Amino acid sequence: MPSTSPRNSAAHRARRGSTARRTEAPARSRPLPLPRPPRSKRRKSSRMTSTSSPPTEASSTRSSWSSTRPPRDTSSWTTTLEFYVWLCRAENIHSVLPKTTVWTNSYWDEFVSLPPVVPLGPVALLGLGAGTAAHLMLKFWPWLQLVGWEIDPMIVDLSRQFFGMSELEKATESGGSLSVHIGDALSLSATVEGGFAGIVVDLFCDGKVIPQLQEVETWLQIAKKLMPGGRIMVNCGGADVEESLSSSWVQNPTVKALCSAFPGQLNWKRLSENESVNYVAMTGPLPDLDEWSASVPSELSTKVKQWVPCELA
Incomplete structure (x- = not known):
């Protein structure tokens, strides 16, 4: 059974040295509406x-x-x-x-809250893209060992040239880094010995969640790649523009598949209209929200309290 309490953030950082890293802002991830100019x-x-x-x-x-x-x-x-x-x-x-800030004001920011509620160990990024999530996570948790999968080699090449991915592949002073793999993020080989402490899933095609993520079996296979106590955090996609912000998770087929795969062990939230109106989900029991809030960067302290358990209707 996964632990329900986040690790103490200060102690967590102390074991790995200073969290200070570089000052440049983060980059990359995947499609879906982000607040942007008309x-x-x-x-x-x-x-x-x-x-x-x-x-x-x-x-x-x-x-x-x-x-x-x-x-x-x-x-x-x-x-x-x-x-x-x-x-x-x-x-x-x-x-x-x-360019001048750290946060994206979109679903990528949510991934920064994952490390405090998972065991120590490598974190997978399934759907690396140009690396927005990796930039953010190493900015705040510079000891993290991130392992990313991207299917398109040209994306990786361009990201190294123009989105700072090559810098993320270098070890930080605290020992963290990004290891990049080119290939299918859902393949059996996309794993590490001993399992992942956390898995971030952000897989899209033409602006839509790939259909495999709407199948229960896909999630059961991904879960096998976790170490004991590990969690999966997922960008489940944006909602239909016709839906109201009060719409239930049942409107999102990816969340429905996750809830069926992990009954009683799934949590979800829906981002605000200013944050892209995406659904995000996380496996495992709901953490102690007060402890979790105290362990994340201040900009996320209120946002993590918006997580709620996903219950089958």
Whole structure:
């Protein structure tokens, strides 16, 4: 049975040295609506230039179910006042690189709350994309050993050049780093000896959750890759624009599959309209919310208290 209490954050950090890392802002992850300028403003905004410029051409490569297809040209790259943004072919937000801040104000921020409620050990990122989640998690937990899977090699190449992924692959002063694997995140080989302490799942195709994530068996197979007490945290996708913010989790087929796979052991929340209106879910018993709140960065202390258990109707 997984532990229901987060580890003491101060002690947790002390065992691995200072949490101070670098000052640059995070980057990347996957599609789904992120607060962004309207289409007209987005197209008028300036593109990255000089050392931040994307390549003049980037041909599309094979990508079976990965939403992270490389841009066909630089029109898929844009910059707003606060973010460098990489748009997928369907013009959903694929990855972001905050320029002057740390937080994305979207579902990527939620992944930062996972380390305090899982055992010590490696954390998998299934659906690495350009690495938004990895930037955030290593910013606040620089001792983490992240292991990411991305299906498209060109995404990895471009991310190393323009989204700072190569810096994440270097060890921090506290010993943390990102290990990048190119391949199918759902393959049996996407694992490590001893299992993962946590698994972050963020897998999309053309702006939609891949269909495998709506199948109970997929989640049972992913769970086998966890060490005892480990948890899975999932970006379950955005809601239909017709739905109200009070809509139940039953409106989301990925959450429904998760709830069936882990009865009595699943929690969920829905982000606000200002945060992309995504559903996110996490396996395991609901942690002590007060302890969890005290163990995360202050910007997340209120947000973690919004988690609730998922109960079958």
